Amino acid sequence: MSRLVTVSNRVALPSQLQAAQGGLAVGLRSALEESGGMWFGWDGGVDERIDGLRQPRVQTANGVRYATLRLSRLEYDRYYLGYANQVLWPLFHYRMSFVHCRRERIEGYWEVNRLFAEHLPPLLEGDEIIWVHDYHFIPLGQLLREQGVEAPIGFFLHTPFPPWDVFRALPGHEPLLEALCRYDLVGFQTRIDRDNFLDCLTHYRPQLQRPRAEVFPISIDVDQVAREAQRGYNSQQGRRLQQSLRDRRLMIGVDRLDYSKGLRNRFEAYEALLEQHSEHRGDVVFLQIAPVSRGDVPEYEEIRQYLEYLAGHINGRFAEYDWVPLRYLNRGFHRSNILGFLARSDVGLITPMRDGMNLVAKEFVAAQDPGDPGALVLSRYAGAAEELDGAVLVNPYDVDQMVDAMHQALTMPLGERRERWQQMMDALRRQDVHRWRKDFIQALHDAHRARGSEAL
Numbered sequence: 001m002s003r004l005v006t007v008s009n010r011v012a013l014p015s016q017l018q019a020a021q022g023g024l025a026v027g028l029r030s031a032l033e034e035s036g037g038m039w040f041g042w043d044g045g046v047d048e049r050i051d052g053l054r055q056p057r058v059q060t061a062n063g064v065r066y067a068t069l070r071l072s073r074l075e076y077d078r079y080y081l082g083y084a085n086q087v088l089w090p091l092f093h094y095r096m097s098f099v100h101c102r103r104e105r106i107e108g109y110w111e112v113n114r115l116f117a118e119h120l121p122p123l124l125e126g127d128e129i130i131w132v133h134d135y136h137f138i139p140l141g142q143l144l145r146e147q148g149v150e151a152p153i154g155f156f157l158h159t160p161f162p163p164w165d166v167f168r169a170l171p172g173h174e175p176l177l178e179a180l181c182r183y184d185l186v187g188f189q190t191r192i193d194r195d196n197f198l199d200c201l202t203h204y205r206p207q208l209q210r211p212r213a214e215v216f217p218i219s220i221d222v223d224q225v226a227r228e229a230q231r232g233y234n235s236q237q238g239r240r241l242q243q244s245l246r247d248r249r250l251m252i253g254v255d256r257l258d259y260s261k262g263l264r265n266r267f268e269a270y271e272a273l274l275e276q277h278s279e280h281r282g283d284v285v286f287l288q289i290a291p292v293s294r295g296d297v298p299e300y301e302e303i304r305q306y307l308e309y310l311a312g313h314i315n316g317r318f319a320e321y322d323w324v325p326l327r328y329l330n331r332g333f334h335r336s337n338i339l340g341f342l343a344r345s346d347v348g349l350i351t352p353m354r355d356g357m358n359l360v361a362k363e364f365v366a367a368q369d370p371g372d373p374g375a376l377v378l379s380r381y382a383g384a385a386e387e388l389d390g391a392v393l394v395n396p397y398d399v400d401q402m403v404d405a406m407h408q409a410l411t412m413p414l415g416e417r418r419e420r421w422q423q424m425m426d427a428l429r430r431q432d433v434h435r436w437r438k439d440f441i442q443a444l445h446d447a448h449r450a451r452g453s454e455a456l
């Protein structure tokens with residue numbers, strides 16, 4: 001069996017196993033720990049003294065080899081903060097007005113991709129398959145081929161892929177499309193993303209040799225999440241949360257503090273809920289956990305300030321001396337705590353404006369008590385909505401509809417909650433994180449073989 005080598009910008013190093021790092025790190029960690037192999041990427045640090053040359057740091061834990069590189073300040077600014085987070089991220093989330101593309105950012109992006117392409121081949125031992133992750137490393141496959149790497153190379157995009165008319169606004173989009181076509185296999189979270197990509201190729205150059213492009217929705221380890229959620233439910237933090245609520249119902253949101261997550265509209269909907277449905281005042285608490293993410297990007301600082309204002313406004317308007325309607329926490333928690341909090345919640349509020357998948361939505365479902373499950377309010381623009389149609393699906397641009405959905409979730413009869421939950425659990429069991437990894441790897445082997453025979 002070939003050894004799996006995954007490459008991603010974000011690597012969950014063994015020393016950081018429990019910290020909040022987003023869904024890619026969570027999904028890849030469970031995939032890699034099951035199969036073994038190597039994880040190659042950025043170590044999350046910036047070294048002011050680096051000037052060009054450096055060596056990867058290699059460590060091993062739980063059967064996984066971790067090889068990481070550190071970035072210089074300039075590389076971090078241009079490649080990560082600049083091109084990845086202020087060009088590709090907003091563009092791929094359909095937020096064209098947040099795209100700030102400058103030539104030095106494009107150059108910085110390609111330079112860091114070249115750096116990783118040069119450092120990977122010496123770490124390979126032969127008989128590997130290489131699985132590249134996310135928008136940070138679109139050119140990597142092509143650059144590895146130029147280094148003489150012949151192994152199967154696949155790419156998986158964790159974010160949405162936008163339609164042609166949005167994508168073509170990107171200066172220098174052509175080399176990115178060409179680079180994607182050099183992979184044996186390109187994977188997407190949903191059918192819409194895959195179809196947008198294929199449509200881009202049709203518009204750009206119909207005669208270009210297409211890679212195999214398929215849908216592989218990332219997921220969770222359902223039983224492991226359920227077990228950990230149960231432990232979290234009974235943990236000291238889980239019990240303290242319950243005591244603080246008394247008999248009030250809990251609605252929960254867990255999102256990196258990102259403009260794509262729809263927090264502004266969610267807060268506005270909650271304010272309108274309290275305004276229109278006075279019966280929920282004093283009876284419901286909304287806990288929003290929002291760890292700061294990419295805080296050096298101006299748009300993230302702006303949304304943070306606005307949410308602080310809105311949270312203060314909502315609490316100022318409705319709080320009583322013995323009840324605070326909104327608990328807004330600007331910090332991250334260990335995932336085991338998050339799962340315990342999800343298990344203690346009556347309603348999950350997952351309402352991104354657009355999201356590749358959203359693993360929290362899946363974790364919320366797996367964390368529920370089968371006998372008395374909570375209800376999920378889920379944006380139709382989260383990738384997870386394609387599978388979790390037992391949720392109360394909402395349009396996050398329609399604040400009034402979200403008010404109705406929150407009210408529906410808070411008053412949903414037990415029978416309906418059970419039925420919807422069962423439907424969602426069945427979907428999660430059909431397509432879990434193990435299946436995600438196996439399906440991708442199998443398709444990558446097949447695609448590589450097929451390309452090889454085409455070339456003969």
Ligand SMILES: O=P(O)(O)OC[C@H]1O[C@H](O[C@H]2O[C@H](CO)[C@@H](O)[C@H](O)[C@H]2O)[C@H](O)[C@@H](O)[C@@H]1O
Pocket residue numbers: 010021022023024025027134158159218293294355356357358359
């Ligand atoms: O690495 P950061 O810049 O700190 O950001 C965290 C991750 O955010 C994004 O996560 C995506 O992947 C999830 C798993 O597939 C998916 O559920 C979610 O919808 C996506 O937004 C980003 O794509 C990752 O590269 C980042 O590491």
Ligand SMILES: O=c1ccn([C@@H]2O[C@H](COP(=O)(O)OP(=O)(O)O)[C@@H](O)[C@H]2O)c(=O)[nH]1
Pocket residue numbers: 018019020021022023024026254255256289291331332333334335336338357358359360361363
């Ligand atoms: O304080 C936090 C907030 C989130 N998470 C985890 O981070 C992941 C977030 O993944 P998701 O796909 O929902 O969104 P992303 O952040 O990748 O856009 C989930 O596994 C959460 O349980 C965490 O461990 N601690």
